[in-house]
Amino acid sequence: MTIHLKPITAAAIPAALEKAERYRLLNDAAAAESICLDVLEIDPTNQDALVSLLLSITDQFPDELTDSVRRARDVVPRLTDEYKRAYYTGIIHERRAKAILHRGALGAADVAAGVFREAMSWYERAEAIRSAGDDESILRWNTCARLIGRHRGTAPPVHFEPVLGE
Numbered sequence: 001m002t003i004h005l006k007p008i009t010a011a012a013i014p015a016a017l018e019k020a021e022r023y024r025l026l027n028d029a030a031a032a033e034s035i036c037l038d039v040l041e042i043d044p045t046n047q048d049a050l051v052s053l054l055l056s057i058t059d060q061f062p063d064e065l066t067d068s069v070r071r072a073r074d075v076v077p078r079l080t081d082e083y084k085r086a087y088y089t090g091i092i093h094e095r096r097a098k099a100i101l102h103r104g105a106l107g108a109a110d111v112a113a114g115v116f117r118e119a120m121s122w123y124e125r126a127e128a129i130r131s132a133g134d135d136e137s138i139l140r141w142n143t144c145a146r147l148i149g150r151h152r153g154t155a156p157p158v159h160f161e162p163v164l165g166e
Contacts, residue, residue, distance in 0.1 A: 008038050013046065020052045029059035050078050054088055061099035069096055083129050087137055090122030094144055101151060109151040116144040 008016060016035050023032035036053035039046055057072040072092045079085045097115035100108050123144070126137035 005038070005041075007041060010042050013039050013043060013049075017048055017052060020049075020056065024052070024056055024059060027059075029056045032056040032059070045078070045080070047080060047084075050075055051084070051088065055091070058092055058095040061095050062102050065096065065099050065103075083126050083131070083134075086122050086126035086129070087140075090119045090126060090137065090140060093119035093122060094140060097144070097147070101147075112151060113148045116148050120144045 016039050020032040020035040020039075023029070023035065033053060033056040036049045036056060039049040040053065043049065054072050054075040057068050057075070060068045069092065073089075076085050076089055076092070079088065093115050097112040097119060100112040100115060120141050123137040123141040127141070130137055
């Protein structure tokens, strides 16, 4: 049996986007993502829905990193504004780095630092083309720099002593 999704109406889009934001704030990113997908079925180029979709997907990075990163990256080319493409690519990298840190595997701080640096390079691209008074990319860059500093050297160095035979 195939289950067919029910379409929403175009008139419901503004309320649906508000509801998606509310679900994100309630930490129900999967529900927010679903709502954004419903909006995009009706209005495939809706930029607010695309941004909310991307953020909803990145909210899920701690739970399912690999597939979520791919899905978030797939949204970026659909953004029509060059600044937003650069800025939200930075967001993807920053949130990916945070998810790596959250998992806490051996060497996570070093891997995350590299991903934070990639985010910072995207924020620098966004900074170069930002509108006057829009310092969000600078704020995000600074956050990444501080997180790198906070986590640098937190993992104990690996040191092995040779075992001497009797």
